[in-house]
Amino acid sequence: RKEVEQDPGPFNVPEGATVAFNCTYSNSASQSFFWYRQDCRKEPKLLMSVYSSGNEDGRFTAQLNRASQYISLLIRDSKLSDSATYLCVVNLLPRITGGGNKLTFGTGTQLKVEL
Amino acid sequence: NAGVTQTPKFRILKIGQSMTLQCTQDMNHNYMYWYRQDPGMGLKLIYYSVGAGITDKGEVPNGYNVSRSTTEDFPLRLELAAPSQTSVYFCASSYTGIRSPGRGSPQHFGDGTRLSIL
Numbered sequence: 001r002k003e004v005e006q007d008p009g010p011f012n013v014p015e016g017a018t019v020a021f022n023c024t025y026s027n028s029a030s031q032s033f034f035w036y037r038q039d040c041r042k043e044p045k046l047l048m049s050v051y052s053s054g055n056e057d058g059r060f061t062a063q064l065n066r067a068s069q070y071i072s073l074l075i076r077d078s079k080l081s082d083s084a085t086y087l088c089v090v091n092l093l094p095r096i097t098g099g100g101n102k103l104t105f106g107t108g109t110q111l112k113v114e115l
Numbered sequence: 116n117a118g119v120t121q122t123p124k125f126r127i128l129k130i131g132q133s134m135t136l137q138c139t140q141d142m143n144h145n146y147m148y149w150y151r152q153d154p155g156m157g158l159k160l161i162y163y164s165v166g167a168g169i170t171d172k173g174e175v176p177n178g179y180n181v182s183r184s185t186t187e188d189f190p191l192r193l194e195l196a197a198p199s200q201t202s203v204y205f206c207a208s209s210y211t212g213i214r215s216p217g218r219g220s221p222q223h224f225g226d227g228t229r230l231s232i233l
Contacts, residue, residue, distance in 0.1 A: 043224035107157040
């Protein structure tokens with residue numbers, strides 16, 4: 001089983017639609033969670049962190065379910081500019097301080113927003 | 116504010132050649148990382164560093180070497196280039212450690228080096 005799994009998509013949605021992505025992670029000791037966005041042939045960019053209580057940033061809402069080990073991202077009122085690949089990212093904290101803050105990236109879910 | 120800067124942006128190498136990918140950051144981050152991303156795949160960690168003078172292997176270190184003589188710079192070296200190393204390479208940096216439980220530090224990426232080995 002992969003450490004972080006995502007549906008690769010693509011998700012093709014009309015402008016204005018609401019779309020949701022899910023991501024599952026295998027290690028229950030994972031501590032921190034993020035959604036990154038990656039445009040074609042560009043570097044990943046942090047979209048938002050995911051907090052235990054859930055959090056919202058404008059049209060984007062992130063949720064964490066530790067019991068089921070999944071993370072979700074909801075995008076409301078999709079824009080053409082939202083077209084990108086969305087990466088689910090998990091941090092397994094080191095047992096020893098200073099172990100590197102290593103992140104594990106999912107392979108991403110591709111979103112295409114169409115007119 | 117430059118953030119994380121990588122050079123070169125593109126490079127073509129012949130099999131067996133060597134080269135160094137440069138990475139520098141101006142955010143005073145202690146942690147730095149090198150990833151590779153193959154087409155349609157996720158990022159794989161090659162090496163990382165928690166501070167000047169300290170480096171450690173990631174998931175796919177074979178064929179690469181790194182050094183960290185300063186906080187700002189984290190070069191990645193390919194000694195004997197092989198076609199399997201054709202990829203996009205990303206350097207990243209992050210704040211040291213964890214701010215609070217469940218609030219890990221995100222990583223900031225450079226815009227990548229596209230490397231082809233023929």
